């Protein structure tokens with residue numbers, strides 16, 4: 468039986484899209500979506516992918532100098548996971564029509580951003596632990612709700628990523644516990660790393676809600692499930708008892724339990740610093756971009772050789788057939 | 789350019805007894821590289837015992853729309869389901 472129906476109008480398609488989202492169902496590849504949703508989603512996923520890829524650099528810095536074979540193997544596995552996260556995400560963006568080369572190009576030309584946190588330097592091995600604990604911890608806060616993103620391939624990539632992030636956070640915390648039970652100098656290294664990474668970790672959640680103009684639309688599309696400030700608060704509440712158990716001081720004199728709110732109060736964040744780092748003025752922006760560009764250019768001959776080999780194999784097969 | 793590398797869809801059998809399930813995609817120059825990349829990307833923690841990769845361009849797919857008339861033939865055939873039939877309660881093992 469053939470059912471012939473007139474092609475649905477744009478308004479009907481739009482209604483169907485809205486309806487799918489309202490029912491909390493997932494949007495899947497090749498579904499009709501409004502152009503703005505497609506664009507926003509491709510950009511969100513691409514920038515998330517860029518963050519994973521650039522995020523390999525600060526910790527990669529310590530692989531050759533890890534203090535033991537055990538720590539080295541763990542760190543290698545963690546950095547390899549971050550590469551994997553980047554690749555899951557680039558392929559999720561491709562399902563919406565994002566072009567892989569175009570996304571790479573936008574990253575290395577600075578037209579698309581990555582997370583501000585990776586523009587800070589890793590000065591000691593304690594930074595590896597603090598990044599696992601605080602930076603991956605903040606990433607988990609951000610990413611767990613994204614497992615329910617309205618865009619199916621992104622939500623599924625998030626589920627996979629969140630499972631792996633748990634290892635990242637725990638290895639970091641365990642590393643810090645080991646250092647805290649060491650010498651006075653090791654404890655100082657940990658405290659120093661916490662002092663440097665605490666505020667930048669809070670900035671990872673983005674600008675405050677009253678300065679985040681896209682939040683309303685993203686919440687309506689269910690590609691964002693909580694506001695920046697809600698997630699930041701959740702992170703602070705989770706982290707304070709972990710800091711106490713570890714025996715470090717979070718560098719904020721205003722940090723205090725507020726029984727009335729049922730949350731920890733915390734001090735004012737230096738938003739000018741976030742703006743500066745995002746717009747390229749952080750301590751390591753130039754270095755990170757340069758490194759990524761060089762890796763891409765140095766890899767060009769490998770990509771070309773692999774493509775040439777594949778073509779030759781194909782030709783050989785055709786001749787033999 | 790990776791643009792020259794085709795897109796592959798990756799399917800993983802989690803363990804013996806289960807179907808292969810689609811887990812995501814990747815780019816690779818050829819089938820061999822696609823299999824190796826799929827192993828490194830999607831099975832770093834023993835997530836699979838078998839991997840299929842297939843060029844995305846070689847997949848024929850129905851339209852994703854749930855209201856697609858393509859699925860209409862099964863929509864009105866409730867008698868294909870066991871619950872369609874009333875059986876008295878005193879009839880055992882059915």
Ligand SMILES: [Fe+2]
Nearest residue numbers: 519548549552
């Ligand atoms: Fe990650």
Ligand SMILES: [Fe+2]
Nearest residue numbers: 549603632635
């Ligand atoms: Fe991570």
